[in-house]
Each structure stands twice: as structure tokens, then as C-alpha cells.
Amino acid sequence: MVKMTAIYEGEKHCLLTHGPSGAHISTDAPKDNNGRGEAFSPTDLVGAALGSCMLTVMAIGAEKDGVNLVNSRVSVEKEMVQTPRKIAKLTVVLHMPQSIPHDYRKKLENIAMNCPVKLSLHPDMQIPVQFHYDI
Structure with missing residues (x-):
């Protein structure tokens, strides 16, 4: 089993963390769905x-x-x-x-x-x- 977590940072941005490695990925809502498209959706x-x-x-x-x-x-x-x-x-x-x-x-x-x-x-x-x- 692999655990992943996400924290909502506001303005449709989330910070995802891969439990085993601690690596991070940021997400944002896409421009066509009320976001700024500043990261992967x-x-x-x-x-x-x-x-x-x-x-x-x-x-x-x-x-x-x-x-x-x-x-x-x-x-x-x-x-x-x-x-x-x-x-x-x-x-x-x-x-x-x-x-x-x-x-x-x-x-x-x-x-x-x-x-x-x-x-x-x-x-x-x-x-x-x-x-x-x-x-």
C-alpha cells in the first residue's frame, strides 16, 4: 500500500505528497474550469x-x-x-x-x-x- 496526501492551499491549488519518498506535486484547476492553469490539473x-x-x-x-x-x-x-x-x-x-x-x-x-x-x-x-x- 502506498499513501499519498493532499493539502488544499487555496485558489484551487493543492500540494500532493508521496508518502514513501516525500516528493511533492502541485496542482491547479485549469483555466477552462475557474483556475489559473499554473500547474498540472x-x-x-x-x-x-x-x-x-x-x-x-x-x-x-x-x-x-x-x-x-x-x-x-x-x-x-x-x-x-x-x-x-x-x-x-x-x-x-x-x-x-x-x-x-x-x-x-x-x-x-x-x-x-x-x-x-x-x-x-x-x-x-x-x-x-x-x-x-x-x-
Whole structure:
């Protein structure tokens, strides 16, 4: 079990703390929802969690197989709907090293598509994912 805490600091700002490490993340409401957009919004963190989870689980699998993923990167674009206000779509684009063997790529892609964050998201959410081997 991992404990995380948050303190509301006023003006739609929260300070989140990761219990085991003491690391902090600040959040703010987005400009389109009465905030100033000065930090990640809570829903932005969902997109960031998805992208970083995919990279992390691929790295865990690749490391076991002696495949180097250093400099791989991901971008996630979030689209919201208003009624009810929620994330409608997270578009994920991963850029991976060209040196990854062709016969290994499907294994990595399957690992990413089954990351814990993706599996935890609502099935109605659209999550298109693209893999590019161009680094």
C-alpha cells in the first residue's frame, strides 16, 4: 500500500505528497474550469500517469530482455467533455529507439497496452495509441 496526501492551499491549488519518498506535486484547476492553469490539473495527472506508466512497464520488460529504451519518449493529449465534466480521450504517441529489433516490438507494445494505469481507466474513455520507432 502506498499513501499519498493532499493539502488544499487555496485558489484551487493543492500540494500532493508521496508518502514513501516525500516528493511533492502541485496542482491547479485549469483555466477552462475557474483556475489559473499554473500547474498540472488533476485530470492532467491522469494523462501523465498513463504515459509514464507505459514507458515504465516497457522499460521493466525490456531491461529483463537486455533491450535499451533510453531516450524513449511519450506525449499524451487530453480531451475533456463538459457534461459530465470528464476525460473523453487520451491520445498517446510513443517514440522508441529504431534499434529495437522488429520481432521484439509487438512484445513491448503489448506490455504498454496492458499497463496498470490503462487497465484502471474507464472503458468508455478513448485511448488511441501510436508507436513510432524513430529515435
